[in-house]
Amino acid sequence: MSYQAWANYFEQHANHFDHIDFEKPDDLSLDELRLIKTSVRQFQRGEHSEGKHLMQYAKEQTAYSGDDSYERAIQWFIKEEQRHAIGLGKFMHTHGIRKITSDPVDNIFRAMRRYLGFEQSITVLLTAEIISLIYYRALHKATASPLLQAICNQILLDEELHINFQCETLKEITADRPAAIGFLSRNWQRFLLAGTVVVVYTQHGKALKVGGFGFSRFALASFKTLERSIDMVYNNAPIQRRQEQWVV
């Protein structure tokens, strides 16, 4: 897919939450609320970003290549992530869960994206997309809230595409790289994911476990998604969307 096609996809997809009725009364038991509230508010915070540094990198790409299609795709992509934060925020408001404006793990991710350059920024972003793809599957199953399940379903469909989008970008960045450097990059991605899996499970383990992901399954599912991503970036696996029914 060209960046032009990605920009078109994100633009045409801007109404992706329109099918969800946020005003409809929703069910969430007190036990479910206690289980997920701390976890959901941290992920809601993570979804919300102005994307300033990513936009800066994208503008540099435009200046370098004279083609602004990546910049436009990134603009729409950031808006899509912000709509994830808005959707989760509406759910939280319905159930009296207050928002947070800062989270230590999220702050580390943001700092890495800010200071480590374009390629590492996308690598860190890909790690977050992979974690999201597993987390929202668990969150979907952790409660019987129809509203939260509808939001998780939509986010899962979106994150699947985000993984492909970040892989496409990394593939382009690393295209002419010597094999030895590619080997180091792949292992850095694995190391980064391993650390993230441990930290995320430490913080969100209770919700993940009730959602069907004990530590081993969470780690395995995350690494399976990473290996699929590595195949797309380094091994010429086609960058394509999987069947939607796989996701939920």
Ligand SMILES: [Fe+2]
């Ligand atoms: Fe997201």
Ligand SMILES: [Fe+2]
């Ligand atoms: Fe995402």
